[in-house]
Amino acid sequence: MLFSAATRNRRAFAQRLLILMQRKPPRRTRERILELSLRLFNDFGEPNVNTTIIAEEMNISPGNLYYHFKNKDDIINCIFQQFEREIDELLTLPASRRPNVEDAWLFLHLLFELIWKYRFFYRDLNNLLINNRMLELRFKTLLAQKTKTARWLCEGLAQQRELKATRPEIEALATNMVVVATYWLSYQYVLNPRRFSDTAFVGEALARGCYHVMALTAPYLEGNARRLFEMVMWDEARPFAGTIAAGQAVNVKFTPRPPETYGRNRAVCTVGS
Secondary structure, X not given: OHHHHHHHHHHHHHHHHHHHHHOOOOOOHHHHHHHHHHHHHXXXXXXXXXXXXXXXXXXXXXXXXXXXXXXXXXXXXXXXXXXXXXXXXXXXOOOOOOOXXXXXXXXXXXXXXXXXXXXXXXXXXXXXXXXXXXHHHHHHHXXXXXXXXXXXXXXXXXXXXXXXXXXXXXXXXXXXHHHHHHHHHHHHHHHOHHHOOOHHHHHHHHHHHHHHHHHOOXXXXXXXXXXXXXXXXXXXXXXXXOOOOOOOXXXXXXXXXXXXXXXXXXXXXXXXX
């Protein structure tokens, strides 16, 4: 009986130990501070949030917060590093194939998703750049990377004779695509500052951003690219005629594409009504 009881105790202990080992470790305070700060900056604007507010929302002392971050700029810089890691993966150019219109459409959707996730950088951009030298330099580099990717998309279509434009026109087109994408949320915020907490409205605003950026390529497209563009853009534009007030989101579906045919974390985008 003693042996049997001891065996059961060891088994019960082993099971409890296994359960504890399988549990996810709690998030560290530093990670929680970054996550909360991003939410506060996005919801209320970076100028309206200070370290005291962050500490109060975290239910920690200011001293505990300063143990992890020197100041608010340190928090902002760390959040921007997260953003850089995510967008660098999106901006990585695949060397194994030429792009098509669907690739451009998908790229824009993924780009606008990241812009929304880190929207305070775009909404409060001028104020951030004035007060943060590191952010000023790195955001300039980011814009150059975006322009390089937009240029790659345009040049790829031109090489397949699906886009007819001179080199200066392609350079201007790539720049204009980046300008509209970068400042689209600011434009929407000026038009509808009180609706940015409305998820359905924001979803449609982002879809319209993709529409307007992609529409810049329309005068230059030819052949199959032009026909595909018209099909995709018709499906995308159709909900805009009467659903803004209703806040209906565009139905966008992503079908995974093998990484070896496109690059890391890419997919084919199809748009439905």
